[in-house]
Amino acid sequence: MATETPKKLRVLFCGAVTQNFFDLPASEIGTVWKATGEMLKGIRDLPGVEVLGTLDDDETMVGTSPNGWPWTFYILADVPDRATAVAACNLFRVTEVGAHRLWKYMRVEARIGRELVIPA
Template identity: 55%
Template sequence: MSTPTPQMRALFCIGINQNFFDAPPDEAKAVWLACGELFNGIAELPGVTVLGNIDDDLSMVGPSTSWPWTCYILANVPDIQTVHAACNLLRTVVVGEGPYKLWKYAKIEARVGRELVVPPSLKKPA
C-alpha cells in the first residue's frame, strides 16, 4: 500500500498597481469585477480548496509593488500546474469590455509549500 502524496498549499499574494488608482471610476469598478472573476476562477480550478483570504486594505494603502500585498488567498492545490493556472488567470481575465486584461492593474505571486504540522512525537504529553 502506498502512502498518499500530501497536498500542496499555496499562498496567492495579489498586489494592485498604480494603473488601478489612476483609472476613472467606471474602469476601477470593472477592475473590481474582474478581481471577483479571478477569485472565483482560482476557487473553481479542479482540486482547489480555498482555505481563506485576507484583505490588507486597512493597514496597507496604495499600490503594492512588493510585500505587503493588497490581498492574499490561501488554498490547498493538487499540483504546481494548478498554481501556474491560477496565476495565469491575470493574463486571461478581461477587464470590462476590454481590451485590457487584469494584469494591467494587478500582479500575483504564489508561495508554495506544505501544511506545517508538528509531528506527534514532538508534542507535549497531556
C-alpha cells in the first residue's frame, strides 16, 4: 500500500517595517538591510520550503506599516509543517543587527492555510 505524502502548508509571511527602523541614522540603515537579506535567505533555505512568490510594497507605501493591514512585504511559500513556519518567524527574533535583533526593526505574521484549488 502506497503511503501518501503529507500536503504542505501554504503560508503567507507578512512583514512590516517598524518606526524603529525609520528612527535610525542613515549610516545604520545598511546594517538592517543586510540582516534582512540574511533573514530572507534563511526562510528560503529552511528544509522543505518552496518560495512561490514575493511582493514588496516599498515603492507605493511610504513609512511604517500600521498594526495590521497593509504590510510592507509578503512571502508566499509552501512549507512542510507548522514547525517550519514557526522557525521562519523565529528568524526575525534571532537574526542579529548590531547589538539588537531584527525584530526591533520589523515584525512578522504568518497566515497558515492550504492551497485554494480553482476548479477547471
